[in-house]
Amino acid sequence: MAVLVTGAAGFIGMHLCQRLMARGEAVIGIDNLNDYYSVQLKKDRLATLENDLFSFEKVDFSDHLALEKALSDKDFDRIVHLGAQAGVRYSLTHPRAYIEANVMGHLNLMEVARDRQTAHMVYASSSSVYGGNESFPFRVEDRVDQPVSLYAATKKSDELMSETYAHLYRLPMTGLRFFTVYGPWGRPDMAMWIFTKAILAGKPIPVFNHGKMQRDFTYVDDIVSGVVAVLDSPPADDGEIKAGGSTKPHALYNIGNNRSEELSHMIDVLEDAIGKKAERDLQPMQPGDVPATAADISAIQNELGFEPSTPIDIGIPKFVDWYRGYHGNRSG
Template sequence: MTVIVTGAAGFIGMHVADALLARGETVFGIDECNAYYDPALKAARLAYLRDRHGAAFTFAKLDFADTPALDAAVAGLDIDRIVHLGAQAGVRYSIENPMAYARANLVGHLNILELARARQVRHLVYASSSSVYGGNDSVPFRVEDRTDRPLSLYAATKKSNELMSESYAHLYRLPQTGLRFFTVYGPWGRPDMMMWIFTKAILAGEPIPVFNAGRMERDFTYIDDIVAGIVAALDAPPADDGQAKPGGSMGPHRVYNIGNSRAEQLGEVIDVLEQAIGRKAIRQDLPMQAGDVVRTCADVSAIGNDLGFAPTTSITEGVPRFIRWYRDYHGV
């Protein structure tokens, strides 16, 4: 039996595929490997998986929003479960290129739902985002909070994914779990995210953009904690028992926050980066950006109560691990 992992060349997808393969699963990865950020990094992640796991990992480079291509790639596969992590990411890029989000995050998600329905998979776990909370000022964010006021198109597509999944859970009794990720970082991370951008600039002696004078707070979650939560969710499909699930569904569909449950001030995270790198940052104060929010923090009580999820990695542990990987990867 095969587990499909979409976004397998991506940051979280690679780590999830690695964890599943390490425990003996057979994984079929799917990724378009587009140029949103350096495709060489995506190729390196795939090479890492192939080197570690050999024939247990197979991969198809394709756009999962392309229905005929997706159908052809999975023809003949005995699909057991799907971890759908592929998406067009990034809040700010959604302002510049909205059509990429409509294709990957809306059409693509529907294609994966259709595949899961047609193959009657045991469980579909998919990526949502903390961005769905929009301008919510009730912190920490709870899965019961309103999520109908998105501040970016990216957030709107992720909320749409949750709604589409709810309809499939109702119509077809398809077991699903949506995970609202909170600012994930760690080795093999994404070059468009703060931790990578700041590290690169500090090492080069260049200024770093500090929005809202550093008075921004994020729930930074280390990749190992995220993977533990995803795998725990995958292993425990929601029951179709008519009982309300986290997120409000009465069907076999639940939604969890998955984060570190601690809001870190941007200025303090920069302090930790400086210490780990051994060099001071040149801080360039900038105003808030469109579509951004001041603070995020996850209430993880639902996933903790149901699945035993308990993040363990603080930024003082996780940031130095990322810096060590970054220096090794770049040879700096």
């Protein structure tokens, strides 16, 4: 039976589809190919997935009628729901896009799971749910009810709705709080891409909070290893307390590199990989952003054996090599 992957043309989605097919899994991918960032990049990702094990439907999952029609003749027993409207800063100017994709879209996928009685629905949450949390590193047991962006609020809403469906319909659900994912085929709105593009072009890079930022940069291959481990381990409906505190078949895990890096150090490593110094334009903190993130991954380590293995001094050069290759015949 196949796995349904939403956001299949996205950064993590593409890598996950490749990993699933590499172990012989059939994958049904869906994506609406919106223009939040380069549609061509999304199409190029999809081109890497051409395989007898892969089928694709272009559909907007926030439209439940279109979603149901697109999936009506498809057979699958698990769902990995990675599709979403991403980005903290974009939510300041386009709030409705987040409610439609991240709240209505999540509800629609849960209804698909309920109707199909899927064996497991894994979904993407975000480290952004921790907001202004002052405990460090962030633990899945921490309270997360003070979001500082609408994006974070929608991801917290997804977790709450999932808890409800796990309670009402006993659907096995697992939410994954991703921490600053980077790597080949990454997103153009992420710092790694923005900085690389600017440094190569000899332009200044915007360094927010005057560089006093920390992020748990996580290489995409490590993230995918965590997603697959979670997919293979649906939470049991046994009344026991799961990671995140639920007694329903609903778990929450942090997935990060387990090492928070100073933004200035990340830029140093990026400069070395590119072979060129950056012109750093120091700016104040942006609305909706947080100064530091760090993942306590003890739950997923202890329960599923997840161990990230790619430090930034290995992962960043891999991204830069891919970026240069990808943009060899393109403008960046």
